[in-house]
Amino acid sequence: MNFSSELVDLLKNKKELTSDNKAADAIPGMNSGNLSKIRKGLDGRHLNEEQALYIAAECGLNPQWVLVQLAEEKARSEEAKAVWSNLAKKISKSVVAVALTISLVFCGFQSDNSESAVFA
Template identity: 40%
Template sequence: MNFSYELIEKYKNFMGYSQDKQVISDFEEFNSGNMSQIKKGTRHLTANQCIFMANTIGMDQKEALLKLAIEKSKSKEEGQIWSDIVKKISAACVALTLVAGLANAPTEDAFA
């Protein structure tokens, strides 16, 4: 399953929708043909649709747009570059979280 359709499914579940036509009705520029093409993987969400759905379900917008960019890649090389960017950003976030956690960790006086 491609990212666009996964995001649609998450949005549908979050909204309590049981049918694709309910999702389609939430977007002016969306129709059943678009939905069918997204399911097949021949079409993708637009950036604005992606951002709206990500915001609605509580997903990070940046992560969603990066995953959409990977999905829309025209070549394997382009997709790999986007994937590498995601990995570097994720690694940097983990490192910052660890550093912040260590900086705020209570210290005990070993000689007390």
């Protein structure tokens, strides 16, 4: 399954849409014919940046990661795909690090004078 199709599935789950036709209606600039091509991988059809960013916002996804994943999907050479894939991994690691830092700052941690910390 391609990344564009995975994004559509995420949107369908998030908005509890029961069909691709309803998903196509929810995505800016999308129609059921184009969505069908995305699903089948035909004509090199992918979501465009606006559509991918819309889905990212609706689903609470990191927009930078989404655009990099989309660029990887659209890349024509294996070398370009590898570069985009590497960048997506770096972004994912950064997001995890930031989330962990925020969690520690806002939730803190408590120590019960034992050797292990307990997160609040």
